[in-house]
Amino acid sequence: MFDVALNVLPIFLMILIGWAVVASGYLKPEAGIALSEFVFKLAVPVLIFRTLAEADFHGAFPVRLWIAYFAGVAVTWAVGHIIASQLFRTDQRTATVAGVSAAFANNVFIGLPLVDRLVGPKGMVAVSILLAVHLPIMMVASSLLIERAERRDIGKQSEGWYALFRYLGLNLSRNPLVFGVLGGIIWHFSGIPLTGVPKIVADQLAAVAAPAALLSLGMAMRRYGLGGNAALASSSSVLKLFLLPACVLVFSKLLGLSHEWQAALVLTSSVPTGINAWLIAAQFRTAEKLAASTITLTTGFGVLTVMFWAWMVG
Numbered sequence: 001m002f003d004v005a006l007n008v009l010p011i012f013l014m015i016l017i018g019w020a021v022v023a024s025g026y027l028k029p030e031a032g033i034a035l036s037e038f039v040f041k042l043a044v045p046v047l048i049f050r051t052l053a054e055a056d057f058h059g060a061f062p063v064r065l066w067i068a069y070f071a072g073v074a075v076t077w078a079v080g081h082i083i084a085s086q087l088f089r090t091d092q093r094t095a096t097v098a099g100v101s102a103a104f105a106n107n108v109f110i111g112l113p114l115v116d117r118l119v120g121p122k123g124m125v126a127v128s129i130l131l132a133v134h135l136p137i138m139m140v141a142s143s144l145l146i147e148r149a150e151r152r153d154i155g156k157q158s159e160g161w162y163a164l165f166r167y168l169g170l171n172l173s174r175n176p177l178v179f180g181v182l183g184g185i186i187w188h189f190s191g192i193p194l195t196g197v198p199k200i201v202a203d204q205l206a207a208v209a210a211p212a213a214l215l216s217l218g219m220a221m222r223r224y225g226l227g228g229n230a231a232l233a234s235s236s237s238v239l240k241l242f243l244l245p246a247c248v249l250v251f252s253k254l255l256g257l258s259h260e261w262q263a264a265l266v267l268t269s270s271v272p273t274g275i276n277a278w279l280i281a282a283q284f285r286t287a288e289k290l291a292a293s294t295i296t297l298t299t300g301f302g303v304l305t306v307m308f309w310a311w312m313v314g
Contacts, residue, residue: 270306
């Protein structure tokens with residue numbers, strides 16, 4: 001367990017440092033915004049590109065990986081929605097945000113650095129394959145469910161499937177992570193080795209992706225906090241930190257994934273709630289405080305629960 005702590009604690013210490021330099025006034029919040037853009041638009045896409053370009057898949061079948069992860073997401077999301085709507089008697093929009101907050105892991109800013117540190121290259125391949133579909137699936141599901149909830153709560157007229165998928169398509173077509181995934185896959189199957197100057201540049205940018213991502217996340221945490229719905233946010237946090245990784249572990253074993261892929265999926269599902277949960281809530285102007293509180297709680301307690309899951313997967 002001590003060895004696990006030595007590997008997990010630096011991840012969360014980097015987040016704490018990012019938070020402290022902004023909270024103390026040493027750096028302005030705008031610095032965190034700029035660093036986050038660098039991470040999301042350049043460093044992480046290059047890291048994903050390099051990982052997939054150099055990957056050795058050994059005939060692995062990624063569909064089983066996707067099923068294992070998203071089956072866990074579906075179970076956790078459903079439980080979060082039911083608890084919010086039936087136990088806490090919330091409206092359907094708030095229940096949907098509770099579900100997405102419990103099921104939307106911060107795979108990019110925490111999951112990638114964590115898996116890179118604890119599992120290594122084979123684990124990074126698994127996370128990169130997951131990221132190829134994670135954001136599109138989560139965004140589509142969230143948008144569809146919240147729009148459905150709005151129709152049930154306030155009788156809002158549907159804008160139609162075309163308008164929704166056009167909006168999602170435009171957003172995904174401008175998403176740098178999509179470029180990294182597609183570029184890495186194309187380079188991989190081209191058979192051209194990644195060597196020379198392109199290799200050096202890719203390695204240098206990929207090397208700064210993890211620390212920069214963690215620092216930028218900590219700097220961004222200043223804008224969140226415990227904004228309300230403490231009991232419901234605590235419920236969503238427990239589901240996020242325990243139920244989601246437990247479900248992913250069970251489905252990964254049932255589907256016979258390799259040990260490295262199991263470890264990668266469990267670890268990336270065990271990390272705190274991603275900022276995208278708050279962005280989705282803000283986009284639909286519903287339950288923003290619930291999403292923000294869940295992000296804060298899962299990040300605060302995640303240092304302990306991630307160590308537990310890291311120990312569980314060896």
